[in-house]
Amino acid sequence: MDDDRPDVLLTGLLFYDLVLTGLGKPPTPGEEIWTDGMGCGPGGIANLAVAASRFGLRTSLATVFGDDLYGQYCRDVLAGQEGLDVSLSRTAPGWPTPVTVSLAQGDDRALVTHGSEPPYSQDTLMGDPPAARTALVHIEAEPREWIAKAAANGTHVYADVGWDPTQQWSPGLLDQLALCHAFLPNETEAMAYTRTDSAAAALGALADLVPVAVVTRGGDGAVAVDQTTGEHADVPALDIDVLDATGAGDVFGASFVTASLGGWPLEERLRFAVLAAGLSVQRPGGALAAPGWYGVDHWWRSLTDPGLRRAYGFLADRLPADPGPPLPRTPVTPPARHP
Template identity: 60%
Template sequence: MHPAHSTPSGRQTPDVFLSGLLFYDIGFTGLESAPTPGAEIWTKGMGSSPGGIANFAVALSRLGLRVSLAAAFGDDLTGAYCRQLLSDGEGIDLSRSRSYANWPTPVTVSLAYDGDRALITHGQPPPDSPDELIGTPPPARAAVAHLGPEPQQWIRTAADAGTLVFADAGWEQAERWGDEILAQLPDCHAFLPNEAEAMAYTGEDSPYAALEALSELVPLAVVTLGAGGAIAVDRATGERAGVRGLDVPALDSTGAGDVFGAALVAATLAGRSLAERLRFANQAASLSVQRIGGAAAAPFLQDLEPLVQPEQ
């Protein structure tokens, strides 16, 4: 058990601090094929919830951790809905977040079919950069950051204060700003790309070779393999591990990588072995793909095996 420390304002110190883009997600499942021009398709399932960095935040909160989120919300109906659900429904501290007038909350529509999903997003860059939004990050045991082409000073500040920074970055960043992203890894404890991203960043032709290359740049390198599981190297402990994906009926894979990452953070903070961390994260992600949405599909701690429950 660890004590619930408080900030001078009376808020509890978070276990995990997060920064990234937030979306309002609408997911459609049960499509037999992709839409075609001039045709209408009726789906068998639909769900909506906050998405993007909210997937990570909700999953961490449901795993029993205190979570603080810095994100931009539009001053609109979807922004208000997302704020209320995250704060009141999931218990996430939004004191570092901000709502902006005349800026629409980004919206993503996910179409799940053929065992995968296609995404359509409407959005604009947030009015403030992460550093402008965050200022000095709060003390936390871990932080989750989405890397972009520009270095973020708050990440270095958090790392210097002893916070374990878990980072990811998207495919588009690998295609356009691979070198800029990799240059930021020395400030990070972990990097969590999927296999396509890992190979794009490193120029390697296999996820295993990409993992080896990334392990030279960051203490904890993890490459997710989708339904194939995940592989990882932890230089801090000298461990190597891999886990196969679980054979489950996948309804919607939206946000599964975020749920995996959140469970990995939780198990890391619980002090578990690398193999245990991967098994726990793999189980959490496998549960999430059987439900609609990202944040909405994140499992609760009681849904998972008790082997690596985070210490409270």
């Protein structure tokens, strides 16, 4: 409580997301399909930022807002409604906020995006980054200078990685893990970068490169190793109907960081992250579907399954006495004047 550093520092590209849910089948040219649901809100890096902030973490976001209606709406939501520190962010005159349309069908979704590179790079936004307890980063083929600076000033770097469109999966990218405290790829990415054929084998390879290695497995849960404590954990996913998977991986990462900052055992950290990600896919959208303490508390108090009550019994001692009021959810359309 006497540490006044930001709990989480992050930077990345912001999107205005429009999510369509309940598609019976993919659209085809010349056809009009009506959907059962729709939502809109900030996306991209906002998914991580809001998920962290809703767990009470002091979250500092460096991103670029367009000077259009979408950019202003996203800034209002993130800074005003969600309470993020956006002092490291910039508004770019004449640059349109990138827009993504997400078509959610079954357990997955297709994305259609329009946008361009922002006029300010991550390194420009961050400069000499402030010391923080953690940083959530997305490592890419071209290393970002600010990540090395953050690691040097004592910030614990939690990293993930994205799909490689070239499908070369260069193992050299993993050299950046020398700067990281934790790495949280999904199963496909982990196996591709480590040239292994199972999540367990990939986890073993990654555990030699980074203190905390986590491999997410979608409907099969997640596995992890913490070399700093000698712990290993393998937890299943929850049986949850998926409405929209947008941002679920980001909610997982932010939740794992939340529990890690609390000093929880590895299995509890992993179960908590799996739960939060599972709760997020029951609502449309990415950022504003994050459950926060309120959503987790509501799930726990409503839970009747005896097996899950035992598996998640640790929540009785972890949940805050006051989880806060119900959270704002993804609106169908943005209000004409957002507070």
